[in-house]
Amino acid sequence: xxxxxxxxxxxxxxxxxxxxxxxxxxxxxxxxxxxxxxxxxxxxxxxxxxxxxxxxxxxxxxxxxxxxxxxxxxxxxxxxxxxxxxxxxxxxxxxxxxxxxxxxxxxxxxxx
Amino acid sequence: xxxxxxxxxxxxxxxxxxxxxxxxxxxxxxxxxxxxxxxxxxxxxxxxxxxxxxxxxxxxxxxxxxxxxxxxxxxxxxxxxxxxxxxxxxxxxxxxxxxxxxxxxxxxxxxxxxxxxxxxxxx
Numbered sequence: 001x002x003x004x005x006x007x008x009x010x011x012x013x014x015x016x017x018x019x020x021x022x023x024x025x026x027x028x029x030x031x032x033x034x035x036x037x038x039x040x041x042x043x044x045x046x047x048x049x050x051x052x053x054x055x056x057x058x059x060x061x062x063x064x065x066x067x068x069x070x071x072x073x074x075x076x077x078x079x080x081x082x083x084x085x086x087x088x089x090x091x092x093x094x095x096x097x098x099x100x101x102x103x104x105x106x107x108x109x110x111x112x
Numbered sequence: 113x114x115x116x117x118x119x120x121x122x123x124x125x126x127x128x129x130x131x132x133x134x135x136x137x138x139x140x141x142x143x144x145x146x147x148x149x150x151x152x153x154x155x156x157x158x159x160x161x162x163x164x165x166x167x168x169x170x171x172x173x174x175x176x177x178x179x180x181x182x183x184x185x186x187x188x189x190x191x192x193x194x195x196x197x198x199x200x201x202x203x204x205x206x207x208x209x210x211x212x213x214x215x216x217x218x219x220x221x222x223x224x225x226x227x228x229x230x231x232x233x234x235x
Binding site for chain 1: 149158159160161164172174175176208210212213218219220221222223225226227228
């Protein structure tokens with residue numbers, strides 16, 4: 001199985017400041033045939049299902065604010081919230097689609 | 113707009129079978145553009161992929177659950193189902209159904225999710 005390791009487990013960021021979440025996979029999730037990283041980021045607020053933010057490591061889902069950005073390739077990835085808003089308080093998960101079983105990171109809780 | 117809705121008993125006894133349905137509206141589970149999936153989340157914990165299927169009949173399961181899980185479909189109702197046998201307290205979780213999007217043959221991500229159904233395993 002590909003193990004997805006997120007860091008930190010939690011972080012507190014002031015409003016308007018940058019939040020950075022890291023995700024490391026135990027093996028590459030870069031699919032050579034199409035040069036796409038099969039890595040997604042989700043946001044989950046209490047009592048809600050996860051919401052897709054980023055796919056292919058850096059492509060923002062339609063309707064997601066541009067303060068959210070993803071970067072990285074191969075085994076190391078980052079989700080950045082450039083200017084934290086109150087509504088961004090949530091748990092964030094990374095996930096790989098490279099191979100079965102599909103696996104998620106343990107989550108990073110972002111607080112104000 | 114695609115919508116998914118889970119349904120099923122909220123309480124299951126240990127050793128019995130957990131059964132859940134996912135009804136899809138706004139899109140067909142027979143579409144060749146998407147896979148469909150079950151994912152679970154124990155209260156306060158992380159996410160675990162249970163399994164996925166494609167309209168062709170291909171089904172994929174998490175090896176850790178494969179011996180106890182079956183995903184099936186009812187295309188007449190645009191619905192798919194999860195059955196998990198021999199449940200224990202460790203199977204208590206929110207169970208989500210979701211759509212796995214694809215773009216030009218490449219997996220995208222789980223782009224639509226149901227609201228989730230809590231299944232509690234208790235005597």
